[in-house]
């Protein structure tokens with residue numbers, strides 16, 4: 671557990687595909703978090719993000735790959751996290767994630783097939799056949815695991831996003 675993934679443990683073919691990724695799309699619940707929603711009094715809602723995911727997201731964006739957060743839910747915590755990290759694209763309360771990615775493509779100038787997307791639930795499955803690289807987490811619905819080009823070694827909320835950001839950064843610097 672917590673096996674360190676290095677670029678040498680990832681198939682070359684997958685790294686080549688990651689090298690062409692121009693934008694990373696992330697689901698929130700189950701990907702940037704472990705999927706649990708903490709409810710407080712009134713409308714208070716809490717999520718636990720991983721600091722290591724955040725620093726890797728910043729590194730990836732600094733390396734020239736923008737990030738989009740695309741989530742079915744709307745929460746102040748996500749808006750705050752996105753703003754804190756300087757994530758340029760946030761789609762919250764999204765019913766149709768493919769429609770959101772099409773809109774994102776128009777806004778960002780990045781074709782959907784040049785995007786990678788990390789998801790965990792059936793709402794993410796609609797984009798898996800359209801993005802350039804479809805990525806699942808080990809805690810994802812089995813249908814996503816089945817369709818994914820890659821499944822992270824660690825679960826959502828525990829460094830899955832860092833794993834992908836680091837792999838994309840490595841893929842961009844490696845020639846083999």
Ligand SMILES: [Mg+2]
Nearest residue numbers: 697699700791
């Ligand atoms: Mg999710």
